[in-house]
Amino acid sequence: MIPGKFDYVRPSTVDEAVAALVAGGDDAKVLGGGQSLMPVLRLRMGEPSVIVDTTRIDEMKGITDAGDAVVIGAGVTHDDVAKNALVREHLALLAMTTEHVADRQIRHRGTMGGAMAHADPAGDQPPVALAMGASFTIAGPSGRRTVSAADFFVDYFTTAVGPDEVLVNVTFPKHTGWGAHYEKFNRTAQAWAIVGVAATVRMDGGSIAEARIGLTNMGPGPVRASGVEAALVGASTLEAIAAAAEHAAEGTSPNSDIHAEAEYREHLARVLTRRAVAQAAGL
């Protein structure tokens, strides 16, 4: 279908984008890669009056080394994130999950900022941001603010980004040398995860010293499997990992839908956590 009518502006700075959103009022909408927004427009599930295209804002397009962290511009495409040398060296888990997003065409257009701001509970990257303790720079009419991942993801498709705000970048603390693995359970013809488990671990000798585990599609937003993380400390055998993985569904609230019952999702979370951690730990 053809989208409804809208005005289109293509700012070249973040300030201009915010000004355009303010001028556009409640019905103005940011356009990132468009890989979630375009289907919404085509199906006329949304009819914004103004589209603010952020794809040509230079400040939002870089990946930079900030010492103990890597800063990824909201406009960087999935393909560029997954192939970036800094990301691959310091954020192996993010590189792996990003490689699993959708398909080649969508990864060429879809962006870091769009994936985070869209906050689909089935999204692959938000749980990584949550588990790794990422922080978000948001620009609005009254300036810029930084929000932690724990406060960023609010509910189904809802984040801390207000209607007149732009997500500028996401800062991920480096996890250099950590083992990483992503287990994504999905139907062959569809990329979206039924459940996904992203795990990264720091090994000390032969045992796990620290672990970070993020779950996809186990609640209204990304979920951090804190119980598993705590239980993994000191684990050095597959049996110990399996025991820790039993905590994976604790505190989660997955949906039942045509793809899976909630109970089955809980089962998947435990099984996939065991597999992801074993791989990440090299055990």
Place this chain on the structure above:
Amino acid sequence: MHHISVTVDGTRYEADVEPRTLLVHWLREGLGKVGTVVGCDTSNCGACTVLLDGSSVKSCSVLAVQADGSEITTIQGLSAGDDWHPVQAAFKECHGLQCGYCTPGMVMSAVDLLAENPNPTEDEIRDGLHGNLCRCTGYHNIVKSVQYAADLMGGTK
């Protein structure tokens, strides 16, 4: 209306487009490039795949205004006259199509994949064509076509 200037299949076009015009609609209805087709409303099928500045994209999920200043290759820009692109030749040779509706997108995705990975394994081909759906072939001959094209482009066949 917004003025755009886009190079499509080697020719530069100037046009005024409504912001809501999808790139695929401009290609088909504005330029008559009907080789690129629409198969869905959900960005799933990949039938509309073109190369935008050298990378595959679903042209139903990009606005025509967003293509301003860029270079696009459609299925109609692949061959040089009667000399087919090796991927096109391979789809013919290996019977990589039945009804042919998915084919323009499949070919463009295969071209994009082979540019990055000239020698893909079967798994890499299946993963690389993940964004393209075919309702006829069961994919078997499509995979064979891409393998054959890889050989042709490596010059061993």
